[in-house]
Structures are given as structure tokens and as C-alpha cells.
Amino acid sequence: MATKTNHLKFGLQFKATLENITNLQPVGDDFRWFLKLKCGNCGEIPDKWQYINLMDSVPLKGGRGSASMVQKCKLCSRENSIDILRDTITPYNAEDSDRFKTMVQFECRGLEPVSFQPQAGFAAQGAESGTMFPEINLLEGDWTDYDEKINESVGIYEVTHQFIKC
Numbered sequence: 001m002a003t004k005t006n007h008l009k010f011g012l013q014f015k016a017t018l019e020n021i022t023n024l025q026p027v028g029d030d031f032r033w034f035l036k037l038k039c040g041n042c043g044e045i046p047d048k049w050q051y052i053n054l055m056d057s058v059p060l061k062g063g064r065g066s067a068s069m070v071q072k073c074k075l076c077s078r079e080n081s082i083d084i085l086r087d088t089i090t091p092y093n094a095e096d097s098d099r100f101k102t103m104v105q106f107e108c109r110g111l112e113p114v115s116f117q118p119q120a121g122f123a124a125q126g127a128e129s130g131t132m133f134p135e136i137n138l139l140e141g142d143w144t145d146y147d148e149k150i151n152e153s154v155g156i157y158e159v160t161h162q163f164i165k166c
Contacts, residue, residue, distance in 0.1 A: 009085070009166035010113050011102035014092050019155040020147060021133070022094035024124040025103075029054035033084065033104070036115040040108075042076040049117055052106075054084055060109075067109070080110030094127045105166055116161045126154060 012033075018024065026033075032051035038044070052068040059066050060081060067081035088105035106113060118138035125132050129149035136143050136156065144155040 008108050008112070009105050010108055011088075011105045011164045011166045012113070012116055013100040013162045013164055014103045014118075014159070015098065015100045015161065016092065016159045017155075017157040018092070018094055018097040018124075018127075019157065020127050020150070020152050021124045021154045021156060022127040023091045024093075024122055024136070024156065025091035026089065027121055027123045027134070031121045032119065033106075034117040034119055035082075035113045036117075037071075037080075037082065037111045038114045039073040039076060039078065039080060040110045040112055041078045041080075042073060044073055044075040045114060046074065052082060052084060054086055067107075071111075073110075078110055081108070082111050082113070083107045100162060102164070102166075113163050116163075118159055118161075124154075124156070126150065 030053050032053050034049045034051045036045055056068050057066045058070040067083040070081045072079050085105045085107055090103055092101055092103060120137040122136040122138055123134045126147045129147050131147050131149050133145055138159050141159045142157050147154045
């Protein structure tokens with residue numbers, strides 16, 4: 001018996017400790033969201049990280065629109081897709097520090113995001129100075145720099161995440 005593929009929305013909630021920094025956000029349509037995705041049919045989670053971005057658009061079978069990524073599960077051969085919901089991308093601000101905040105939502109058909117790996121492509125600005133920090137890489141889970149306008153260190157620490165159903 002065939003079942004209709006559910007469209008589920010998942011929110012990526014980001015949490016970090018911000019020091020003298022605000023407006024942390026992904027930059028550009030080519031920003032890569034590195035995810036591990038679980039097949040909703042058989043539960044398979046591939047070992048390798050996969051990324052999706054806003055520039056990629058793959059047509060769905062049967063003319064049902066498009067998605068950021070369409071993939072066939074290696075185990076059960078089901079075709080699944082995930083789409084970035086552009087209008088849900090939200091910066092992480094100083095007042096969000098140490099709290100989970102949804103930064104983006106994904107519409108998933110047959111997939112569930114289970115892990116996120118922040119990498120390069122983030123930007124932020126000095127909370128008081130407005131100094132731009134355009135190239136932030138969060139792969140190590142921490143990032144530090146120096147804001148010469150206020151003679152203070154700036155940083156992003158203890159980066160973590162969780163997914164929620166929206």
C-alpha cells in the first residue's frame with residue numbers, strides 16, 4: 001500500500017554564546033547548510049555530510065515544483081527531497097545569546113534532518129561598534145576576533161543546535 005509522502009517542516013535551532021557581537025547570519029544564496037539526513041521510510045542515515053543551498057533547484061517528479069535537493073535513498077530507493085524556506089532565515093542576535101532560536105526552516109518530503117555542521121559563510125557585526133565581520137567559520141564550534149573600534153575581543157562560543165518540527 002503506497003502512502004502519500006508527508007511534507008514536514010523542521011526548524012534548525014541555533015544556540016551560542018555571543019561576546020560583543022550580534023546579527024550572526026548565513027551570507028548569500030550560495031551559503032551551504034551542511035546536514036545529515038535520515039530517510040523517513042527506512043531510517044538510513046548516510047555517514048557523509050550533505051549540503052544544500054538556495055541556488056540549487058531540482059525539479060520534483062510529476063511536476064510538483066522543485067526542491068533544494070532531491071535524492072534517492074541508497075537502502076530503500078525512495079526518492080526524498082528537502083527545500084530551504086528562504087523567508088524563514090533569521091539572524092541570531094545578541095539578545096538570543098545562550099538560547100535556542102530557529103535560524104531557518106526546511107520543508108522535507110521523506111527526509112528528516114538529524115544533524116547540522118556549521119562551517120564557513122557566516123557574518124556578524126559588533127554589537128556596539130557595528131564593525132562588520134564578514135567571514136566567520138564555525139566549524140570548530142568557536143570563533144574569536146578583535147573589534148578595534150571598541151578595543152574589545154569578540155567571539156562566538158559553544159555553538160550547538162537542535163531540530164524541531166514546525
